[in-house]
Amino acid sequence: MDGQDVRAVHAAAQKLVSRARKGEGPSLLLCNTYRYTGHHVGDINREYYRSKQEEQEWKTKRDPIKNMGEWLAGQKLADASALQKIENEAREEMKAAVEFAIAAPYPGVEEVDQDVYA
Amino acid sequence: MPETAIRELTFAQAVREALAEEMRRDPRVCIFGEDVAEAGTPFKVLSGLVEEFGSERVLDTPISEAGFTGMGVGAAMTGLRPVVDIMFGDFLTLTMDQLVNQAAKVHYMSGGTWKVPMVLRTTLGATRRSAAQHSQSLHAWLCHVPGLKVAMPSTPYDAKGLLKTAIRDDNPVIFLKTR
Secondary structure, three states: OEOOOHHHHHHHHHHHHHHHHOOOOOOOOOOEOOOOOOOOOOOOOOOOOOOHHHHHHHHHHOOHHHHHHHHHHHOOOOOHHHHHHHHHHHHHHHHHHHHHHHHOOOOOHHHOOOOOOO | OOOOOOOOOOHHHHHHHHHHHHHHHOOOEEEEEOOOOOOOOOOOOOOOHHHHHOOOOEEEOOOOHHHHHHHHHHHHHOOOEEEEEEOOHHHHHHHHHHHHHHHOOHHHHOOOOOOOOOEEEEEEOOOOOOOHHHOOOOHHHHHOOOOOEEEOOOOHHHHHHHHHHHHHOOOOEEEEEEO
16 A cells, blocks of 8 residues: 555554454555655665655655645644644654764673673 | 382473473463374373363464564563474574574663573484484574573483473573483
């Protein structure tokens, strides 16, 4: 299914989760999605396997967060300032997490075998 | 003076007794593998277990070592204590991702949250002249994987005790028997 469609994924997942909880077994939900950046930090020039135009289209026309926001605004369930606030909070949280990780000390040698065995 | 009853057991009898006693003690203990149920393995080590414990706890699997070893890892992570039976240790090559990348690492990678109390029971070693793909001595490979424990008893007495200890251990344990 279209993995960029938040509402469709949610509806399908709910159905399958409830099926699993009833003991009717596992399901496989195939969600087609897109990786905006490279496979790794050095994968910068990706034009040998996909065009910049294709990437742009996924980011501008098929972004799940953007599309969900537009749907919420269209249904008058959230206004632009509420959506902006959510985005700002998420960005702040990620920024703080990165800063925390960069500032954290390297683990001590005594941690080398921590949690290797139960 | 009470006489101490001395029993003489083969390796196979010791292994079967250890499994049967652990399965009676703990309903979470189960066995997966190729020809483990009615056949009792080609070596008859598990004869009688499916009759006592049923085919839900002594489960014949399709011929896919990677598949049923992965099933064992998942079952161990979610509450069972499986003993995965690999008929010939040479087929450990097929299970290496499940053993090395999954079972051995998930405790570490989850910060000690997940445990894999699984035993993988197999036979290894040359000398039976079972041709090139059934005669290897790969023991050292396993000893190089942090997160796995390796047990290799040299007597039936040790085999019974070590297998019971392995089943009760919260880590993935490879239990090797010489062919």
